Amino acid sequence: MIVKSIKVKSALSKSGLRELDYSLNPYLGCVYSCPYCYAPNFTPNKEASENWGKVVIIKENLLEVLMKEVKIYKKGVVGISTITDAYQPIEALRKLTRESLKVLLKNGFRVSIQTKSPLVLRDIDVLLEYKDRVDVGFTVTSLNNRLEPNAPPARARLRALKKLSDEGLETWIFLGPIIQGINDMEIEDIIREISNIKVRVIFDNFHYYKGLKFKEGSTWWWVSLKNRILENCKRYDIECHEESEDWIYEKRKYYKTF
Numbered sequence: 001m002i003v004k005s006i007k008v009k010s011a012l013s014k015s016g017l018r019e020l021d022y023s024l025n026p027y028l029g030c031v032y033s034c035p036y037c038y039a040p041n042f043t044p045n046k047e048a049s050e051n052w053g054k055v056v057i058i059k060e061n062l063l064e065v066l067m068k069e070v071k072i073y074k075k076g077v078v079g080i081s082t083i084t085d086a087y088q089p090i091e092a093l094r095k096l097t098r099e100s101l102k103v104l105l106k107n108g109f110r111v112s113i114q115t116k117s118p119l120v121l122r123d124i125d126v127l128l129e130y131k132d133r134v135d136v137g138f139t140v141t142s143l144n145n146r147l148e149p150n151a152p153p154a155r156a157r158l159r160a161l162k163k164l165s166d167e168g169l170e171t172w173i174f175l176g177p178i179i180q181g182i183n184d185m186e187i188e189d190i191i192r193e194i195s196n197i198k199v200r201v202i203f204d205n206f207h208y209y210k211g212l213k214f215k216e217g218s219t220w221w222w223v224s225l226k227n228r229i230l231e232n233c234k235r236y237d238i239e240c241h242e243e244s245e246d247w248i249y250e251k252r253k254y255y256k257t258f
Contacts, residue, residue, distance in 0.1 A: 001031055003090060005058045006045070011066035011100075012073060020112065021076025023083070024066070024104075026096035028057035030084040032116060032151040036141075036177050038209035039083050053150070056090050063099050070107040077110045085151075087117035098123050105130040114139060114174060116151045118160035127169055135170040136161075137202075140190055142183045162197045171199045175229075176243070177206035180217030184225055188232050195236040203229055204243035 012022040028045045030037070033053025043049040048057050080086050086097040101123060104111055110133040113120060120127075120136060127134045138157045141147045145154055165171045173194060178184050191201070205225075208216050217225075226242060233240030 002051070002055045003058065004047070004055065005060040007061045008059045008065060010069070011059070011062050012069050012078065015079060015082065017079060017082065019077060020079040020082070022073070022078045022109075024078050024080050024086075024100060025083045026059055026062055026086055026094075026100060027084050027088065027090060028059070029053075029055045031056060031088050031090075032085055032148060034148045034151065036147060036179065036206060036212060036214060038207075038212065041209050041211065043083060056088070058090065058094060059096070062096055063103065066100055066103050070103055070109065075108045075110075077112055078104055079112050079114070081114045085115055085117060086113070087115040087119040089119075091117075092119060092122075098126065101126050105133060110134070113137065116148065116157060118152055118156050121160050121163060124164065124167065127164070128167060131167075131169055135172060136164050137172040137174055139174045139176075141176065141178070142186050143189060143193065144186075147179075147183055158193060158197070161194070161199060165198045171197070173199055173201050175201055175203035177204060178217075178225065179206045179214050180221050182214065184217075184221075187225070187229060191229065191232045191236060191238065195238065199238070201233060201238055201240040202243055203240065 012024055015021060015023045028043055029048035029052060030039065031053055040049045040052040045057050048055050080097065091097050101111060105126065112135050114137045116139050127136065138161050140154050140157060143154050145151065161171055161173065175187060175190060178187055205217050205222050206214055230240060
């Protein structure tokens with residue numbers, strides 16, 4: 001992996017995503033390099049976007065810029081990891097995500113984290129101090145990592161999720177993308193696996209973006225699978241929501257602004 005640094009003019013970006021006012025990504029590029037990931041299409045740094053999984057860019061002056069922005073920006077919800085995983089391995093060394101959390105939470109912002117890494121447990125002290133303004137979500141697509149061979153094991157994510165939930169933090173799982181004929185047969189197993197965790201589930205099927213090798217599933221397949229997912233969630237008393245089409249539209253519209 002090649003690691004480089006850049007200086008940025010802004011830390012917080014306005015978000016068009018549902019439930020988020022701002023997004024913050026301490027790094028550009030992601031070593032997990034999941035084959036369904038749309039982020040390379042929307043990453044503003046060409047070197048990172050064209051060498052996805054091989055180049056990670058550190059925003060070296062991020063904290064300096066962020067400390068100025070939190071004093072003048074309207075308080076709101078900040079999504080961490082909207083383009084790249086903020087807890088990928090480089091974070092263990094640089095701690096930009098941890099320090100950003102401190103700055104945001106001390107200054108009255110709410111934070112929503114999405115990751116594939118149990119490294120988020122390192123920051124449980126910060127999260128618990130501001131537990132009323134924090135939620136943490138893990139992406140899970142398969143129990144055997146068939147779609148994410150470079151990411152931390154799914155079961156390690158679920159153990160971290162349970163730890164955070166048991167500590168009283170608001171937790172959730174993004175169950176997706178669900179791809180017809182690839183990981184759709186595992187979804188009910190995942191729901192059963194998390195049945196002992198107090199967690200909210202958001203699920204979605206795969207949406208095609210330029211350069212991705214997968215195809216969007218058929219309508220009849222998705223309707224049938226969605227009904228089974230909702231039935232399983234009801235069986236295990238898990239709060240479960242589909243990511244709605246208007247949210248997808250807003251997400252696509254937002255990423256076109258990069």
